[in-house]
Amino acid sequence: DVKVTQSSRYLVKRTGEKVFLECVQDMDHENMFWYRQDPGLGLRLIYFSYDVKMKEKGDIPEGYSVSREKKERFSLILESASTNQTSMYLCASSPGLAGLNEQFFGPGTRLTVL
């Protein structure tokens, strides 16, 4: 069974804090993704990675950065958290060519920035 885990289910941070969201997958998938999900807007891609140390911007990368030092781990960093980054953050992974195969999602992290 593919398992994607995220470091926290709920997180509360203050404006200006640096925030780290961790994602780990145990199926040796090449591709990993970070999305945020907001009511009425659906899933929006922040960043993705198709290999270790490789990263590509998604649709809404501003205010975020990522790190992939090991194949199984993909981190999302909010350099200086702002209230408009309050959201549900979902990590996903997939094998092979990105998008042709099923994406497996983690349980999500609900981040609140005060």
Next chain:
Amino acid sequence: QKEVEQNSGPLSVPEGAIASLNCTYSDRVSQSFFWYRQYSGKSPELIMSIYSNGDKEDGRFTAQLNKASQYVSLLIRDSQPSDSATYLCAVLNTGGFKTIFGAGTRLFVKA
């Protein structure tokens, strides 16, 4: 125009009925299409993928694709209360790396 559009619903159907969920997309050359189900408070899970025109059946689920009309649909036969969830339509963009998700349709199946 959004890249992937779905009616937000809610769509309400009685138990045992057919639920029909629809999705349109703007990228004419998209090749891969997916339906994900997301229960409240949970993360999405894939239920169907379809790559060529026509119908694809898997149990109670049928995905339909019409590339000429840029239209994808999901039919759920013999709907059950456990099918109550948000259904996300997803389309792989022409670049091949990004999957674009619709905002989802909320389905309620009344017992």
